[in-house]
Amino acid sequence: xxxxxxxxxxxxxxxxxxxxxxxxxxxxxxxxxxxxxxxxxxxxxxxxxxxxxxxxxxxxxxxxxxxxxxxxxxxxxxxxxxxxxxxxxxxxxxxxxxxxxxxxxxxxxxxxxxxxxxxxxxxxxxxxxxxxxxxxxxxxxxxxxxxxxxxxxxxxxxxxxxxxxxxxxxxxxxxxxxxxxxxxxxxxxxxxxxxxxxxxxxxxxxxxxxxxxxxxxxxxxxxxxxxxxxxxxxxxxxxxxxxxxxxxxxxxxxxxxxxxxxxxxxxxxxxxxxxxxxxxxxxxxxxxxxxxxxxxxxxxxxxxxxxxxxxxxxxxxxxxxxxxxxxxxxxxxxxxxxxxxxxxxxxxxxxxxxxxxxxxxxxxxxxxxxxxxxxxxxxxxxxxxxxxxxxxxxxxxxxxxxxxxxxxxxxxxxxxxxxxxxxxxxxxxxxxxxxxxxxxxxxxxxxxxxxxxxxxxxxxxxxxxxxxxxxxxxxxxxxxxxxxxxxxxxxxxxxxxxxxxxxxxxxxxxxxxxxxxxxxxxxxxxxxxxxxxxxxxxxxxxxxxxxxxxxxxxxxxxxxxxxxxxxxxxxxxxxxxxxxxxxxxxxxxxxx
Amino acid sequence: xxxxxxxxxxxxxxxxxxxxxxxxxxxxxxxxxxxxxxxxxxxxxxxxxxxxxxxxxxxxxxxxxxxxxxxxxxxxxxxxxxxxxxxxxxxxxxxxxxxxxxxxxxxxxxxxxxxxxxxxxxxxxxxxxxxxxxxxxxxxxxxxxxxxxxxxxxxxxxxxxxxxxxxxxxxxxxxxxxxxxxxxxxxxxxxxxxxxxxxxxxxxxxxxxxxxx
Numbered sequence: 001x002x003x004x005x006x007x008x009x010x011x012x013x014x015x016x017x018x019x020x021x022x023x024x025x026x027x028x029x030x031x032x033x034x035x036x037x038x039x040x041x042x043x044x045x046x047x048x049x050x051x052x053x054x055x056x057x058x059x060x061x062x063x064x065x066x067x068x069x070x071x072x073x074x075x076x077x078x079x080x081x082x083x084x085x086x087x088x089x090x091x092x093x094x095x096x097x098x099x100x101x102x103x104x105x106x107x108x109x110x111x112x113x114x115x116x117x118x119x120x121x122x123x124x125x126x127x128x129x130x131x132x133x134x135x136x137x138x139x140x141x142x143x144x145x146x147x148x149x150x151x152x153x154x155x156x157x158x159x160x161x162x163x164x165x166x167x168x169x170x171x172x173x174x175x176x177x178x179x180x181x182x183x184x185x186x187x188x189x190x191x192x193x194x195x196x197x198x199x200x201x202x203x204x205x206x207x208x209x210x211x212x213x214x215x216x217x218x219x220x221x222x223x224x225x226x227x228x229x230x231x232x233x234x235x236x237x238x239x240x241x242x243x244x245x246x247x248x249x250x251x252x253x254x255x256x257x258x259x260x261x262x263x264x265x266x267x268x269x270x271x272x273x274x275x276x277x278x279x280x281x282x283x284x285x286x287x288x289x290x291x292x293x294x295x296x297x298x299x300x301x302x303x304x305x306x307x308x309x310x311x312x313x314x315x316x317x318x319x320x321x322x323x324x325x326x327x328x329x330x331x332x333x334x335x336x337x338x339x340x341x342x343x344x345x346x347x348x349x350x351x352x353x354x355x356x357x358x359x360x361x362x363x364x365x366x367x368x369x370x371x372x373x374x375x376x377x378x379x380x381x382x383x384x385x386x387x388x389x390x391x392x393x394x395x396x397x398x399x400x401x402x403x404x405x406x407x408x409x410x411x412x413x414x415x416x417x418x419x420x421x422x423x424x425x426x427x428x429x430x431x432x433x434x435x436x437x438x439x440x441x442x443x444x445x446x447x448x449x450x451x452x453x454x455x456x457x458x459x460x461x462x463x464x465x466x467x468x469x470x471x472x473x474x475x476x477x478x479x480x481x482x483x484x485x486x487x488x489x490x491x492x493x494x495x496x497x498x499x500x501x502x503x504x505x506x507x508x509x510x511x512x513x514x515x516x517x518x519x520x521x522x523x524x525x526x527x528x529x530x531x532x533x534x535x536x537x538x539x540x541x542x543x544x545x546x547x548x549x550x551x552x553x554x555x556x557x558x559x560x561x562x563x564x565x566x567x568x569x570x571x572x573x574x575x576x577x578x579x580x581x582x583x584x585x586x587x588x589x590x591x592x
Numbered sequence: 593x594x595x596x597x598x599x600x601x602x603x604x605x606x607x608x609x610x611x612x613x614x615x616x617x618x619x620x621x622x623x624x625x626x627x628x629x630x631x632x633x634x635x636x637x638x639x640x641x642x643x644x645x646x647x648x649x650x651x652x653x654x655x656x657x658x659x660x661x662x663x664x665x666x667x668x669x670x671x672x673x674x675x676x677x678x679x680x681x682x683x684x685x686x687x688x689x690x691x692x693x694x695x696x697x698x699x700x701x702x703x704x705x706x707x708x709x710x711x712x713x714x715x716x717x718x719x720x721x722x723x724x725x726x727x728x729x730x731x732x733x734x735x736x737x738x739x740x741x742x743x744x745x746x747x748x749x750x751x752x753x754x755x756x757x758x759x760x761x762x763x764x765x766x767x768x769x770x771x772x773x774x775x776x777x778x779x780x781x782x783x784x785x786x787x788x789x790x791x792x793x794x795x796x797x798x799x800x801x802x803x804x805x
Contacts (some may be wrong), residue, residue: 140680144776155713189779194784201776238640355649
């Protein structure tokens with residue numbers, strides 16, 4: 001990397017730059033690599049810099065923590081993205097560590113939201129976070145061999161560093177990876193692994209780490225029990241596991257265990273070409289494929305400097321907001337499922353969602369996995385007809401009449417319902433300061449009264465042209481999270497109505513010529529959108545080649561789970577199910 | 593009664609046709625089974641969402657007598673493996689399969705459950721559930737549409753129709769063996785491959801020794 005780069009990007013924030021670099025003379029440098037921004041901090045100074053960022057400069061919200069393995073420079077970089085909940089651009093700081101012995105102080109005491117993300121970096125890169133309260137693997141299991149996202153770690157089916165593989169392209173050959181593996185399966189064992197002298201790891205240390213009792217010694221002594229909810233349980237919304245310590249029926253401690261759907265999105269993403277990743281983003285939060293596409297397209301467009309035609313921008317926003325409605329429909333339907341109203345509200349919610357899926361299917365070709373956006377536009381325009389009607393007519397009718405009616409219907413039957421109120425009000429209360437500290441995002445944050453929404457806080461695309469409100473509620477309990485979702489659906493229909501009113505009737509939907517392999521200049525970018533579940537960020541590092549060097553997803557569901565244990569403590573075990581339902585997670589995104 | 597049940601070779605007097613049907617034991621037994629397949633509430637990933645949509649009002653799986661999703665494997669006839677099977681999850685899936693009573697069926701829904709799908713190369717992904725448990729029906733798609741899933745269920749019904757009480761495994765002399773549950777070690781370890789693994793480890797040691805020499 002050249003260190004005298006004259007075209008270096010401007011600092012993110014002049015104030016931050018002045019005070020940070022001046023104050024920590026010699027310990028903090030501006031990142032001058034071409035296409036990079038932010039600051040490089042000496043590892044031992046990190047907690048102090050973070051304190052200054054949080055308390056003096058207003059970056060109170062730690063959005064993302066991730067690592068990058070720069071194997072040629074022989075260091076691992078830990079990248080932190082911080083934001084101001086008051087709004088404005090974010091800032092990123094980096095710590096460069098030795099690959100052989102990467103140790104960095106933890107940021108959990110300053111930003112508790114770093115907890116799971118630091119564990120993920122430890123799991124994937126082997127970075128030791130000094131002082132972390134519970135540094136154990138999070139996505140893989142204890143006892144797994146190796147740190148998978150390191151560039152020199154090869155999986156069992158490893159073929160080549162990057163795609164397209166020679167065996168497939170351009171010849172069009174087919175190869176079964178099983179044939180090359182001595183076990184005929186997707187496994188590889190470390191050299192010298194002796195199956196006869198080996199005992200598997202158990203979960204005992206996890207069970208022992210739980211806080212078992214809250215009793216003050218005066219009451220009758222009772223044994224506390226540990227209950228595993230999941231990974232196969234109808235209430236966990238997928239393959240998620242909660243290890244719960246119970247005193248009677250009261251939760252004394254709760255530890256989420258995840259990774260049961262860890263399908264190596266990021267490792268595969270670094271082998272793929274930039275465009276090949278687009279359909280994979282569909283499968284992150286598989287209820288919101290359109291807005292997942294949106295975030296990834298923004299991240300790569302930032303690097304490419306691509307323009308998006310006017311009509312494409314409008315369609316993007318229409319699709320993202322329809323996605324928000326369909327996601328919240330699903331979330332509310334299944335929250336009611338968790339409350340015990342088994343299936344009936346969910347059936348009504350799914351009925352409304354199906355109409356939105358019809359729009360997606362007609363436009364993108366698939367109900368769920370839309371793979372619709374491209375760098376610089378969209379894959380295709382609206383079809384002429386949809387369910388035998390004119391498409392524009394159908395969508396206008398949908399957002400003007402059908403969806404508002406469906407939302408009113410849910411609101412009318414559920415909001416004042418006595419059981420909903422008594423099960424939800426005052427349950428799982430998250431105060432605003434804690435919500436920010438734990439990096440909660442989306443409806444979870446806004447229901448705590450923090451009006452932080454990327455659509456206005458760090459506006460992207462053409463959201464600044466629309467008239468809509470950021471919905472907040474003051475109490476931060478399950479009921480308020482439900483209400484925020486209802487409000488947001490209403491606001492989304494408002495945005496959709498404005499889109500259908502203002503959208504140019506004709507026009508390009510893609511700038512430039514469509515190409516299989518896009519040219520992406522070297523550099524880093526952090527593209528993010530306000531997904532229905534919260535801030536979805538993509539941290540992409542390009543070296544100018546056809547494949548991303550680093551591809552990280554800041555998944556809102558994953559980070560939102562950091563606070564789950566805190567929310568559940570002191571509640572009954574049945575409430576844990578409701579609190580989890582109100583956070584609204586999707587495991588494809590939690591585990592990636 | 594039901595036309596699909598009656599045997600056309602044995603005539604029934606016309607005055608009795610509304611009340612009597614003559615059929616084979618296999619046919620009536622299979623008819624009962626195929627019309628009340630209870631799937632397990634068991635969702636892994638994206639495909640589970642389409643499975644739920646199939647169960648909802650628009651596609652209405654109840655038309656096939658399959659709407660009774662059971663939350664416990666002890667009451668389920670069918671395991672729809674709806675999503676990517678990861679190494680971390682496969683011990684639980686095998687255990688669930690072992691807990692289901694016979695007769696039991698497995699459907700691999702979608703590309704991932706059938707063969708690894710788009711995530712096949714991943715280090716935590718199993719290349720299809722059929723590496724561990726026997727699969728009756730594969731449904732292609734990523735994810736399969738509800739129509740495709742229903743088609744898979746109809747194919748399963750056809751399979752049940754073709755089975756005979758005399759030859760099915762679960763009424764035979766031999767009891768069916770449980771599938772050995774895989775173990776998580778440095779990588780996923782299948783107990784059925786114990787000998788192979790020991791042999792491979794021996795080879796590696798020999799190789800390193802010869803290098804040292």
